[in-house]
Amino acid sequence: MDLQLASFITAGALVVLGLYGFFFVDNVIKKIIALSIISSGVNLTLVAMGYRExxxxxxxxxxxEFQVFSKHMAYPLPQALVLTxxxxxxxxxxxxxxxSIVFYRKYRTLKTSVILKED
Amino acid sequence: MNLLPLIVVIPLLMAIVFSYIYRSKYIRLLTLLMALVLLVLPLLGLYGPYFFGGHGVVYIEGMPFVSGILYTLNPLKETLIFTLMLIGVLVLIISTREERLSGTFTALVLMGLASVSAVILTEDLFNLYVFYEIAAITQAGLVILAGREEAYRSAFRYLLVGTMAGSILLLGVGLLLSATGSLNIVDMGRYLALKPLTPTVYGALLMLIVGLAYGGGLPPFHTLKVDLYSRTKPFVAAILQTYSKFILIALMLVILKLFGGLPIFNTTRGVLIALSVFAMVFGTVMALLQDDYRRLLAYHTVSQGGYVALGLALGTPLGIVAGIFHGINHALYKSALFIGAHIVEKIKSPYMREVGGLLLAMPTVTFLILCAKLASIGIPPFNGFQSKLLLAEAVMSADMPELVILMLIVSIGTFLYMMKAFYLIFLKPCSEEQLREYREVRISKYHIFSLGLLVLLCIVLGLYPDMVLDRLLPLGEEIAIE
Amino acid sequence: MDYDRFKKEMEREGSGDSVSVGAGLTGELILYSFLVTGLFLLSRIFGKVLLATVGILAIGIGLHMMPMVFRFKRENSNHIVLQLFWISIFLGAISMIIFIAGSR
Structure with a gap:
């Protein structure tokens, strides 16, 4: 399978999984992990874009030689974006x-629906 | 020599310095000095492009491409940055009268000023994303500094949703990069207009709209923004709302420049107009139901954000100019109102039912706040009238008279809750004892000075709107779509 | 809609004086006129019989649900579950609209 296509599919799966976790999981830490998964998916998309066989x-x-090099070089811009x-x-x-540490000390729970309830 | 980058670089550097000396004895003096420096900053740049690292324009098959990051300055951007810096200066000046001022506050305000001016100046989409995220962290940080638990909670909400929205915005930037091979907004727009559209471009547009709604506080993100404004000290909310208004303007202009000429823009325009109308109506209806003066003003900010977005979303030259002009006016009178709310909170309490009869205790402040309120409702001779009139004209000429009716209804609602707040806080009869209590609180001259300056600017812009409009009109025609 | 019923509802929320009730009623009217003007605009632009029918239905449902303001206020609360619900609806809605527009 094409490596670039495979990475795009993985990235899409990561973003969708992350969005699912962000919207439907009630635990604060798990929500934050889901956010980190979304951003990994986005980073993977960017890196895969600059990939060249x-x-x-x-x-x-x-x-x-410079001519050969510039023809075969991977696209460097997305890598700089990913670093940032x-x-x-x-x-x-x-x-x-x-x-979330502050909230855990106060409420002794990590449930988002308790910590961030209506006020 | 073009010193344009210094508008961004000086506040950022000084933010680092201030976060190191946050416990210094001289922090008040240094903050005042910094405020003076900020006023000079908008004058540093020259009109025209600035290429970072000297990478200029590269021609590929006769097509000009910008390699590297490009900042441009034009009269429109200069006006926006001047307004931003002015409000930043006033907020910094007021902050020196606070009891517990630390360098962290100054550093965060400076960071926000730098990032929002970079969002305004930049022509590079990724640079815009970076500073957009920095602005989001800064706003959350300014709210966290209020030090109360509700403030922590609203900042946490803002950051949680903000990370999601920011990631989606970055995905949109990435998709546009893969579709066009460039990050420069003008180059991308030119490329998109030439090539047939692909689903990638639609996806990117969708994601940019999500980023716009989050950054500008349009529904459904308005509840987050309202929490942010109402949980911090009101004079901090003045600078927070200026940040989000200007980010809204900058991102709207980016969407217009990128997708303005495409066939899909018709639908996009519909989506953006719907979002802004929702913001107008939701903000007003919710503001009518509030008891807390800070929350009332926060919902008012949302509804005025809807006006700004409506003007820009129309995409006609008049609409763009009216939207930006309303944004500038809004930043001015809304900051005045927030500073007034800060004075009210200092004297007694932000809950409207607990105060009353402030008119007898401080007639000058009452008069200034009344002026700011009239400006926000849109009564001549204030600036709000000028920009709302222009907006109504723009909406009429875009063939949507129903929206003008809606705008009028929303204005009536605005009038009602502003006058309700004015009556409850300033006019409602109160006892002698309470009056003595009010008179004991000393209001600093700095507060009255800032309030007076902002109201004066409101009146000047209301009498001579051409001062700003002349600078905006040529660019509105340049950006507008057919 | 009944003034007395409205006032009772407002008193339950803890603000039953005439200023607040007046403001609440104005909010109700603004919401309703927003519905009506929005439907006028949509039916003028799209000009479809279906849309008009749906519009009349929506107005009917609005009349039936009156007073709407209190439900509206509940939906606008800052409970994180409600906020995330509306954000997900928003994401779904605009992706539907833009991709339908793109596929045409």
């Missing part, structure tokens, strides 16, 4: 996990 790594290789997105996602997750 038998391509070179997009770093400068002195032994390869991982950092943003990590900071979001850190804040959310810190807040």
């Amino acid at each position: 038998g391509g070179y790594v997009p770093i400068y290789i002195p032994t390869v 997105n991982i950092v943003i996602g990590a900071s979001m997750l850190a804040v959310m996990l810190a807040l």
Whole structure:
């Protein structure tokens, strides 16, 4: 099977699974995990977009001629995007996990429907 | 030399500095100095493009492509950034009168100012996404700083949904990148107009709309935004609502630039108009039912956001100009109202039934708040009247008279709840004892100065709307769709 | 719709004075006129008999459900379950609309 197609299917499955978990699971930590799964799916989509069958790594290789290199290089832009997105996602997750610790200390439960009830 | 990036770089750098010196003794003085620096920032850039890293335009088969990140400045963006910085400055000035000011607050406000001005300036879709997410974290952080449990809860809600919406927005950006091979908005728009549409593009459009609804506080995300505004101190809500209004404007312009010329845009326009009408009606109906003054103002923000989105969603030159003008006016009078709510909260309480008779205790503030209220309802000679009139004209010329009727009905609702709040807080009779209690609270000159400045700007813009409109009109015609 | 019934309903929510009841009634009327004007707009743009029928049905249901404001307020609460429910409905609805428009 084509590697790129397989990664796209995996990414789609990850996003759908993550959305399912986000909307239907009641546990705060599991919701946060689901969010992290969504963002992994998005990252995988981006990386798979720049994939090229038998391509070179997009770093400068002195032994390869530039013309050949530029023809066979993988697309480097999505990789830069993914790096940035991982950092943003990590900071979001850190804040959310810190807040869920605060809520757990107060309510002694992780149920979202209890912690975030109407007020 | 073009110093355009400094608009983003200086606040970001200073945010890092302020988060290191957050316990310094001189934090109030430094915050005031920083506020002065912020006022100069919008003057730094020159009109035109700025290419980061000197990567300019590359021609591939005769087609110009921008390689690298591009910021542009034009009169429209300059006006938006000036308004943003002005409100940021006023909020920073007021914050120096708070008892527990830490450098963290200043740092977060600066981070928000930097990220929102980057969202306005940038022509690169991924750059926009990055700063959009930073703005989301910043808003949650500013609410967390209020330090109460409800504030934590609303920030947590905002972040939970925000991570989901942000991921979906990024997926949309990725799909557009795969469809066009570029991240520059103008290049993408040109490419999309030439090539036949694929489901990838539709998916990207859908995901951008989700990001727009979250960032701008359109339904069904409005309850999150309302929580955010009403759980923090009201003067912080002033800057929060400015952030989300300007993100709404920037993202709407991006959608217009990308998909404006495509056949699918007709349906998209319908979806966006429906969303904005929902925002208008939901905001007003919910505001009518509130007892808490902060919550009332928060729902009012949602309904005015609907007006802004309605103007932009029409896509006609007049509609775009009216929408942006209303956004600017809204940022001004709404900040005045929030600062007024801060004064009310300081004196007694934000619950409208617990206060009353404030008119006798502080007539100046009452007069200024009344002016801001009249501006928000849309009564001449204030700026709200000018922009609502323009909006009504734009909607009429787009052949939707029903929406004008709806706008009028919503305006009547706005009038009703604003006057209800005014009566309950300022006019309702109160006892002598209570009046003495009110008079004991000292209101800082900084609060009255900020309130007065904003109201003055409302009146000036109401009398001379051409000051802003002349700067917006040429760009409205450029962006508008046929 | 009955003023007294409305007032009783408002008193149960804890705000039964005339100012609040007036505001609540205005909210009710705004919601109803939103329904009616929205249907006018839709039926003018699409001009279909089906839409008009559905519109009259919707108005009838609205009349039957009166007062709508209290239900509306409950749906607009900040309970996370309700919020996520409406967000998922929104995601589903706009994906349906855009893909139907795209497939045409």
